[in-house]
Amino acid sequence: MVNIGIAGATGMVGRTFLKVMEERNFPVNELYLFASSKSKGTTIEFNNKKYVVEELNESSFDKPMDIVLFSAGGDLSKKYAPIAKEKGIVVVDNSSAWRMEDWVPLIVPEVNGDSISKNKGIIANPNCSTIQSVIPLKPLNDRYKLKRVVFSTYQAVSGSGVAGLEDLEKGLSSTYNNIYPHPIAYNVLPHIDSFLDNGYTKEEMKMIDETKKILNDQDIQITATTVRVPVKYGHAVSANIELEKEFELDDIFTLLKNTDGIEVLDDLDNNIYPMPILAEGKDKVYVGRIRRDFSIKNGLNIWIVADNSRKGAATNTVQIAELLLNK
Amino acid sequence: MVNIGIAGATGMVGRTFLKVMEERNFPVNELYLFASSKSKGTTIEFNNKKYVVEELNESSFDKPMDIVLFSAGGDLSKKYAPIAKEKGIVVVDNSSAWRMEDWVPLIVPEVNGDSISKNKGIIANPNCSTIQSVIPLKPLNDRYKLKRVVFSTYQAVSGSGVAGLEDLEKGLSSTYNNIYPHPIAYNVLPHIDSFLDNGYTKEEMKMIDETKKILNDQDIQITATTVRVPVKYGHAVSANIELEKEFELDDIFTLLKNTDGIEVLDDLDNNIYPMPILAEGKDKVYVGRIRRDFSIKNGLNIWIVADNSRKGAATNTVQIAELLLNK
Numbered sequence: 001m002v003n004i005g006i007a008g009a010t011g012m013v014g015r016t017f018l019k020v021m022e023e024r025n026f027p028v029n030e031l032y033l034f035a036s037s038k039s040k041g042t043t044i045e046f047n048n049k050k051y052v053v054e055e056l057n058e059s060s061f062d063k064p065m066d067i068v069l070f071s072a073g074g075d076l077s078k079k080y081a082p083i084a085k086e087k088g089i090v091v092v093d094n095s096s097a098w099r100m101e102d103w104v105p106l107i108v109p110e111v112n113g114d115s116i117s118k119n120k121g122i123i124a125n126p127n128c129s130t131i132q133s134v135i136p137l138k139p140l141n142d143r144y145k146l147k148r149v150v151f152s153t154y155q156a157v158s159g160s161g162v163a164g165l166e167d168l169e170k171g172l173s174s175t176y177n178n179i180y181p182h183p184i185a186y187n188v189l190p191h192i193d194s195f196l197d198n199g200y201t202k203e204e205m206k207m208i209d210e211t212k213k214i215l216n217d218q219d220i221q222i223t224a225t226t227v228r229v230p231v232k233y234g235h236a237v238s239a240n241i242e243l244e245k246e247f248e249l250d251d252i253f254t255l256l257k258n259t260d261g262i263e264v265l266d267d268l269d270n271n272i273y274p275m276p277i278l279a280e281g282k283d284k285v286y287v288g289r290i291r292r293d294f295s296i297k298n299g300l301n302i303w304i305v306a307d308n309s310r311k312g313a314a315t316n317t318v319q320i321a322e323l324l325l326n327k
Numbered sequence: 328m329v330n331i332g333i334a335g336a337t338g339m340v341g342r343t344f345l346k347v348m349e350e351r352n353f354p355v356n357e358l359y360l361f362a363s364s365k366s367k368g369t370t371i372e373f374n375n376k377k378y379v380v381e382e383l384n385e386s387s388f389d390k391p392m393d394i395v396l397f398s399a400g401g402d403l404s405k406k407y408a409p410i411a412k413e414k415g416i417v418v419v420d421n422s423s424a425w426r427m428e429d430w431v432p433l434i435v436p437e438v439n440g441d442s443i444s445k446n447k448g449i450i451a452n453p454n455c456s457t458i459q460s461v462i463p464l465k466p467l468n469d470r471y472k473l474k475r476v477v478f479s480t481y482q483a484v485s486g487s488g489v490a491g492l493e494d495l496e497k498g499l500s501s502t503y504n505n506i507y508p509h510p511i512a513y514n515v516l517p518h519i520d521s522f523l524d525n526g527y528t529k530e531e532m533k534m535i536d537e538t539k540k541i542l543n544d545q546d547i548q549i550t551a552t553t554v555r556v557p558v559k560y561g562h563a564v565s566a567n568i569e570l571e572k573e574f575e576l577d578d579i580f581t582l583l584k585n586t587d588g589i590e591v592l593d594d595l596d597n598n599i600y601p602m603p604i605l606a607e608g609k610d611k612v613y614v615g616r617i618r619r620d621f622s623i624k625n626g627l628n629i630w631i632v633a634d635n636s637r638k639g640a641a642t643n644t645v646q647i648a649e650l651l652l653n654k
């Protein structure tokens with residue numbers, strides 16, 4: 001039994017942390033919930049017991065916690081994670097603040113769970129689209145070596161939290177949006193996170209850089225176009241893959257079917273393939289539309305769907321905390 | 328002034344034919360409207376005059392028509408286009424029935440309008456996603472030579488006509504859909520048209536095969552993943568492009584800006600990029616997110632949006648008819 005803190009407890013991912021911990025019987029002893037001053041005093045139930053949310057501040061980490069799960073945005077992670085670490089509390093952070101620091105393990109348990117041994121006090125949970133993509137890419141890289149990957153994504157508004165869901169519900173008529181610069185209802189936005197000088201969004205660079213770090217292979221060539229679509233839960237990724245070695249398509253099916261965390265949905269005669277509405281509320285990564293890309297030697301196209309709020313965020317973070325317990 | 332027939336006049340594209348002809352002052356003398364028996368007797372206005380829809384049948388083409396525009400589905404095109412042709416009426420067909428026949432020109436006027444000279448009585452209008460994609464690909468192929476293209480599409484429900492719009496409006500709750508095997512509201516379907524034995528959809532193979540035919544270049548290597556998204560009007564295409572020759576990114580911008588039919592929308596500081604809601608009701612192809620793909624030599628990523636019901640269907644078909652008039 002461990003003492004757990006949650007920073008950002010009232011947000012969409014924060015609440016999902018609690019739901020996932022309940023479902024997985026995470027061995028919580030004491031639970032401390034933190035959020036911004038405006039959410040202070042909110043009551044949240046966990047395992048049939050009520051907890052009052054406290055304001056996140058520098059003294060929050062004086063509480064006797066073993067692990068704190070952060071999903072309070074990058075700025076707050078940057079500020080408070082070092083304070084928690086200093087007090088001997090292990091931080092598992094869902095923001096992008098620490099992911100690319102060399103000394104910070106970036107973990108998808110099914111892929112590189114052994115990186116937990118490099119824990120120095122802060123462990124990062126990867127970007128949502130990256131998590132669901134590296135799970136099928138890992139066995140392909142191990143067996144056939146990835147040469148190049150082209151990602152095009154179809155990302156749900158819940159990736160922007162409650163604000164994204166609200167913008168979708170506003171429809172096309174609203175001129176004021178919470179979070180998106182344009183309406184998202186009946187529209188798609190080729191714009192997730194902010195734009196960088198190289199013409200890519202931060203989201204696109206996360207998919208490129210984090211994939212290489214998690215697979216521990218800087219030689220894989222990757223490009224990405226990340227797009228917001230009017231879907232509530234469940235990101236989809238169209239992945240075009242070039243492998244170094246020759247493959248038989250049947251072997252790819254077998255390999256992916258036998259990979260932990262994946263469910264292959266690929267029965268075209270019966271219109272069975274991964275879709276956001278199938279993935280919602282689930283923790284698996286769904287892979288389908290598996291077919292040879294005839295435009296290049298050793299080419300492969302696959303379609304990957306997972307619930308961004310769960311495997312893409314909360315579930316993966318809780319799984320990282322479980323790795324800490326098992327160690 | 329010419330005598331025009333429209334087969335499928337009551338459908339979404341059929342009605343858009345009339346709207347586009349009005350807007351472009353297409354020189355119509357007599358107008359004959361045809362549809363299925365269930366739409367017989369429907370009254371449709373064109374240039375402030377009322378026309379009564381007749382049933383499409385074998386004697387339809389006894390009327391003194393010069394050109395007939397077909398958007399009545401592949402089966403009816405297969406059956407009736409040869410009858411019209413036999414009577415000396417030029418068919419411009421929006422279905423996929425005739426597109427890949429060697430003797431049938433497949434035309435996007437801005438790209439290969441000169442193919443009109445090969446007219447043998449049936450001219451095909453390409454697939455919607457293909458039309459908007461070949462318009463930017465053509466100048467890139469001319470100047471830098473296309474080596475390989477990876478398409479991932481984000482296609483609006485109006486590509487399935489009124490039935491698609493109705494399925495979107497039904498939301499998630501409906502178990503019965505008009506046209507899609509699964510709900511499309513708040514969902515994405517990696518499934519457009521039917522599946523083939525090679526694991527691709529017909530829509531994907533149209534993008535691959537038609538692009539090569541229109542650009543008159545069988546050496547370009549192409550793959551595609553086509554996806555339906557909950558958008559009413561406006562298809563988007565994420566195109567990952569490998570060129571043979573080296574390029575400067577500034578030259579790509581200049582080239583695309585100077586291409587007939589394209590409007591470049593690429594001002595990231597002001598969140599300006601192509602989106603379906605911007606393209607709706609317009610005839611331009613909007614191109615943006617133009618950036619180097621660093622994962623491969625001479626790589627380029629672009630994002631292409633156009634109104635599938637207009638430039639992707641009705642407008643392009645009417646433009647082909649205009650080419651016939653000018654000849």
